[in-house]
Amino acid sequence: MxxxxxxxxxxxxxxxxxxxxxxxxxxxxxxxxxxxxxxxxxxxxxxxxxxxxxxxxxxxxxxxxxxxxxxxxxxxxxxxxxGIPESDDDVTTRDATYDSGGERLGLRIYRPAAGAEPRPIVVYYPGGGWVLSNLDDYDASARAIAGRAGATVVAVETRRAPEHKFPAAHDDAVAAYAHVLEHAADFGGSPDLVAVAGESAGGNLALNVAIAARDRGLTPPTHLALIYPIAGVDMTAPSFKINEFARPVNKAVIEWIFGHALMSAAEKDDPRLDLVGRADLSGLPATTLLTAEIDPLRSEGLQLGERLREARVVVNGVDFEGVAHGFFGMGDLVRHARTAQDIVGRDLSAAFAVDGRGIRVGRAL
Structure with missing residues (x-):
């Protein structure tokens, strides 16, 4: 039928x-x-x-x-x-580049019209499983964060697998963060008010950037916003079973991603990939963590929240029912996406406030 x-x-x-x-x-x-x-x-x-x-x-x-x-x-x-017009977010963009290992890679800078400079900066890493990462596909997410947080968002291009396998994207992510800190004034911002955000594989990069900043003596990010991040490697977790045949991301897609991104299965033991199992999560900034019901990554996202809290990191975790992986940038059509964007914008704004930095804001819905 x-x-x-x-x-x-x-x-x-x-x-x-x-x-x-x-x-x-x-x-x-x-x-x-x-x-x-x-x-x-x-x-x-x-x-x-x-x-x-x-x-x-x-x-x-x-x-x-x-x-x-x-x-x-x-x-x-x-x-x-x-017949729905695009949102009038009053955010302008321009493109720039940064250097990682001698290669020039792209940045896209989103600046809201309202507000005076210097503005806070959010370094944003798009999703795509380290294979499909594309600034255009995640344009709506970066725009939403810029508009709701009142911050300049710097979206980061990283090298893609399988042409450049792990840890190429992770190295690029740290290089981009260091570049933004060094050139914050060029973006109309301050190196003391830089947060990090990421979506899916970009959420993994964002968390690894915060860990690298702690371990390498870089200025730590003011806040972390992790949107359904890749946080582990256990594909027997409950959400992988429940959402084995979900769309657009399911168990087979995550297997496909690791198959193209890694040189060998042994690399799954790397703490940059197995964040919930092997990474040291202590000393990280307050974190906003969003998960989605129809997503194989949900279980490890919830586990990441628990691990962060065990490490005494303040976490505002919000789990959204009835939406699939990738929903965050769909605010023009999906109501939960608008709520998610508001939460991230609100938490970032509070973290950037002089008297509110590091304080837990909002409530899990």
Whole structure:
């Protein structure tokens, strides 16, 4: 029996579920499809990604996967179909470069129009599993952080696997952070008010940058914002089982990522990858940690929060039900994404405040 097309492109994106959407959800529940647990706005984005022709990443070569429609493309497509204009975030951008190991790599600087300089700076590492990392695909996330935190966001390009395997991206991430500290005035900011944020594999990079800053005597970040980070290597964790066939990221995708990013399976023992099992997490700044229900990385994200608290790090952990990995930048369509962006912006703003730095703000929802 063919699956009905659940999207009526004439409806408002926030309208109740159509008959087709209801039937699809019932079929998904019967088949134990993790996407059947998605909120309607999230499910519509995932369905649009399918309609755009995205194939399972685990069935693609890295080159094929990079050419595929992305979740950001699905959001843009739905916004065009619904006639929704892009958000007027009043954030301007310009591109720059930094040096890592003799190679010039890209930076994209996001500056909100409101507020006077010097502004705080957020060094942001996009996702993509160290293989698909792309500044364009994560543009909405960087813009949202800049607008809500009132900070200059410097989004960082790192070398990608399999052309440059582990630890190339990790080395680049630290080099980019050191570059921002050295050139903070050029970005209209202060080296004493620099936070670090990252999404998925970028969340892993962000946490490793904070650890490197502690161990190498660099100015420590004011705050950490970790958005469904890759924090471990145990693929028998509960969320890997529950979300084995989730979209757009599932167990096979994470296996594909490690397969392309690492020289050998033995590298999984490196504490930069097994953060929850082998890393020293003491002495790190207060952290905002977001996880998503329909995400194989959920269990290790929750475990990371526990490990950080055991290390006496202040953590504001928020777990979002009904959304999938990658939801953070979908604020124009997904309501939980807007809430997540508000939380990150609020926590960063509080950390940047002279009297509020390091103090836990907000509550887990």
């Amino acid at each position: 063919p699956t009905p097309d659940p999207i009526d492109h004439r409806i408002d994106p926030h309208a109740p579920a159509t008959i087709g959407e209801r039937v699809t959800r019932i079929l998904g529940v019967v088949a134990r499809d993790p996407v059947a647990r998605a909120e309607l706005d999230m499910a519509r984005v995932l369905e649009e990604l399918r309609l755009l022709g995205a194939q399972p990443i685990e069935d693609c070569t890295p080159e094929e996967a990079r050419r595929q429609p992305s979740p950001a493309d699905a959001v843009s497509s739905l916004m065009a179909k619904y």
